[in-house]
Every structure is written in C-alpha cells, then in structure tokens.
Amino acid sequence: MTDALLDAHLVVRRGTFQLDVELRVGRGETVALLGPNGAGKTTALRSLAGLTPLSDGRLSLDDRVLDHPRGRVWTPPEDRPIGVVFQDYLLFPHLSARDNVAFGPRRHGVERRAAHAIADRWLDRVGLAEFGRRKPRGLSGGQAQRVALARALAVDPVLLLLDEPLAALDARTRLETRTELHRHLAAHPGATLLVTHDPLDALVLADRLVIVEHGRVVQEGDAATITARPRTDYVAQLVGLNLYRGHADGHSVDLAGGFTLTSTDSVHGDAYVAFPPAAVALHPHQPNGSPRNTWPAVLADIQRHGDNLRVRLDGPITVSADITPAAATQLDLRPGREIWVAVKATETRAYPAD
Known part of the structure; x- marks a missing residue:
C-alpha cells in the first residue's frame, strides 16, 4: 500500500454493539468498506467524519491526530480536512448548485467571489457548468450526486468519504454515474473511503476491499484475493460462491x-x-x-x-x-x-x- 494518509483504530461502543476496526488508506487509494446491514459501516464513517466520537482507539489523518479519547484529543467535524458525500446527498434545498459547492470554501474563510470561482471550476469538472443556478429540486438524481461530489471535493479534502453514493439512483443512471465517479476518484490525490453494500460498486470503484461483520474486519484485500478465497458466508454470497x-x-x-x-x-x-x-x-x-x-x-x-x-x-x-x-x-x-x-x-x- 502507498503512504497511508488515514491511519485509524476505530472503537465505538453503542449499547450492546461495539465497532472495533482498524483502517488504513493510502495516498490516491480508494478503499471500499462492505458488510451486511448492522455491521458497523455507517458507524465507522460517522466516526471518521467526527459525527460520532470514538469511545477508544485513535484517528490520524496525514500525520495529524484528530480523535484520541485517551489523549483527550477531539477535532470537531468542521475542522477536519474531510469531504463527505452522504447517501441522500443532503444538498441545501434553498441554495443553488453553485452556492452548494461554494459553501465549503466559504466556511473555510474563502472570499465569496473566489469561492464561486472554485464552485464554477468543480461544476465544470463534473459536467454541470450550465446547472449552477439550479436548486436541488431542479436536478435529476445523477446531477444531484455530482453536485454533492463537487461540494465534497471543493474543500480539497485529505480524506473523501462516500456513503452509498449510488444507492439512490435508478439502474441506468447508476451505470453512467459509476463511470463518472470512477474517473473523479482516480484523479483524487487524497484518500477515499467508500461505504457500500453493493459488490459491483466496490469492485469497479475500489482498489481494495475491507469486509466488516458484527463490528469487526473479517477479510480484506484486493478483489482477486477476496473473490478467490472468501472466509465467511456473507463474503461467499457477495462473490457468488458456495462455501x-x-x-x-x-x-x-x-x-x-x-x-x-x-x-x-x-x-x-x-x-x-x-x-x-x-x-x-x-x-x-x-x-x-x-x-x-x-x-x-x-x-x-x-x-x-x-x-x-x-x-x-x-x-x-x-x-x-x-x-x-x-x-x-x-x-x-x-x-x-x-x-x-x-x-x-x-x-x-x-x-x-x-
């Protein structure tokens, strides 16, 4: 693996459930986090984003410690160099596509005109230059997904988090958007973590797969390794084998x-x-x-x-x-x-x- 930008041991206790997962993602690498419902995928993503504090463990990004309960280190979400694309995109409904993308740079202190210039460049890169004035209700599902991706990337994140980014799309739009997303992820210089339950999304978009069940990593490796030697029933079903x-x-x-x-x-x-x-x-x-x-x-x-x-x-x-x-x-x-x-x-x- 390349030089690890993300080095994390995520421990989150919630009632009877405990997430205990180690994650490392290299520079320019896309890692897919897969698992059945309730495995802990979303909890892992929320802890990385700062939406759920760690109960124990440690989170370091680009050699900067962001969360370390025992060391009494905690960095709020807005101060983390992280971009997030949520499953339902969560675009601000009252803002235009341009203002949605400019929101992050503005929050980081960029002057309005410069933030809009950044937004225009990103909208052009995702093929939506002519849609800058539209509000989210005037966008298709695929267009909203691309605006959400542009908004996440406009802050030059060290870590990009994608939470089921294609789940809300119909089959045809999903195919087209998956291809576009792959192109953008290949050009992203930082680390990317893709949370998904769809094996095709993981196989197409990710360099490496990490399989989580019951809050633990049960298998990880490249697609060839995972598909050749599954180690749980879930992984076997994922790759279509009797095990x-x-x-x-x-x-x-x-x-x-x-x-x-x-x-x-x-x-x-x-x-x-x-x-x-x-x-x-x-x-x-x-x-x-x-x-x-x-x-x-x-x-x-x-x-x-x-x-x-x-x-x-x-x-x-x-x-x-x-x-x-x-x-x-x-x-x-x-x-x-x-x-x-x-x-x-x-x-x-x-x-x-x-």
Whole structure:
C-alpha cells in the first residue's frame, strides 16, 4: 500500500454493539468498506467524519491526530480536512448548485467571489457548468450526486468519504454515474473511503476491499484475493460462491454431519472449500463417470438469476446451482423434487482456514 494518509483504530461502543476496526488508506487509494446491514459501516464513517466520537482507539489523518479519547484529543467535524458525500446527498434545498459547492470554501474563510470561482471550476469538472443556478429540486438524481461530489471535493479534502453514493439512483443512471465517479476518484490525490453494500460498486470503484461483520474486519484485500478465497458466508454470497468449512486431510475435506467433499487441492487442518453455482450439475438419477462429489438432494427453491435459474438444494449440505430454463424443464424441477447433485473435484477450491 502507498503512504497511508488515514491511519485509524476505530472503537465505538453503542449499547450492546461495539465497532472495533482498524483502517488504513493510502495516498490516491480508494478503499471500499462492505458488510451486511448492522455491521458497523455507517458507524465507522460517522466516526471518521467526527459525527460520532470514538469511545477508544485513535484517528490520524496525514500525520495529524484528530480523535484520541485517551489523549483527550477531539477535532470537531468542521475542522477536519474531510469531504463527505452522504447517501441522500443532503444538498441545501434553498441554495443553488453553485452556492452548494461554494459553501465549503466559504466556511473555510474563502472570499465569496473566489469561492464561486472554485464552485464554477468543480461544476465544470463534473459536467454541470450550465446547472449552477439550479436548486436541488431542479436536478435529476445523477446531477444531484455530482453536485454533492463537487461540494465534497471543493474543500480539497485529505480524506473523501462516500456513503452509498449510488444507492439512490435508478439502474441506468447508476451505470453512467459509476463511470463518472470512477474517473473523479482516480484523479483524487487524497484518500477515499467508500461505504457500500453493493459488490459491483466496490469492485469497479475500489482498489481494495475491507469486509466488516458484527463490528469487526473479517477479510480484506484486493478483489482477486477476496473473490478467490472468501472466509465467511456473507463474503461467499457477495462473490457468488458456495462455501463450507471443515477439516482437511489431503484432498478430502470433512464437513459437519459426516459429509465429505473432495478437491484437487491438497490441504491439512481446518480448511474452507468453495465452488461456484455454475459448477453444480443436476441429474435425475445417480450419475456415473468422473464426478468425485455426488449426493442426493431435495430442491428447496428456484428463482430467476440473470438469463438462467438459481436453485437451492437441501441435503447433507445446502448448495446453490445455476442452470438454464431448458435444463429445468427437462429435469422437471419444482420444489420438493428429489434430484442428484454432482460437482467435479477440479471445480472446487480448498484452502486453509487460518
């Protein structure tokens, strides 16, 4: 990682919930913070922005300590070199787009004419030069998002925080805005933290992913690392894999309940075994031939998944499979249908749990 601008150990206690997360973001780097609802993503963002004080830990930005409870250091939000784009953008409804973007520089003591010049430059950079006089109610969702981004960047933040920045957009606008946002983040010289629940946003926009569950970091790394070796059910679902934990002895991984999966990978000790739904083949009868992993199952659920169907099967293990509508018709698939499952050992990936 490049020289870390953000170096934080965020500890926030709220009732029975405790966030305890270490975050480091380098110069020019975009890190995505992902996790299920209630994982602590928003709490982490609010503590960085100064909207929620730390209970313990330490927050340093560009070698400046902003929050350190034990050292009795606290910096209010307005004095932090941080720009924030909130999920609902929170543009000032009574101000024009130009005045919204100029608000930050004005708060930092920039004279009105100079602040408006800064706003004009940023509106031009986000492609909204002709919309400066419009108020938020006269902007589309994508335009409001770009004004919010311009407002955050107009103060030259050392750290840019993005809270679900594309969640409020429809699918088409989201695609276009994601591309624009990627361009702006690539040009941002500071550090960027993107809080999202959308894996596509994270994969497209971020250099590195940090996965949080129950207030703790459970996995972090680049997209290739995360997708190749998920370590929790949430991460496996995020990247679309079937994931199981067991005890390995060479090519065999023994799972709970006495079921064993075979892999071409050789592992010893606690291990994970993973495979994609597309690797799962379904048969009306017990198959013959090469598959090393076969077992009977009962179809529990079937749903459309893109151009194919995703089926969930119960048995010695619960597994998801992707099949074509034609195959589903041929197999007469319906909830309660008994069927055989096959997964080739070459399609599985086994790796140590530690």
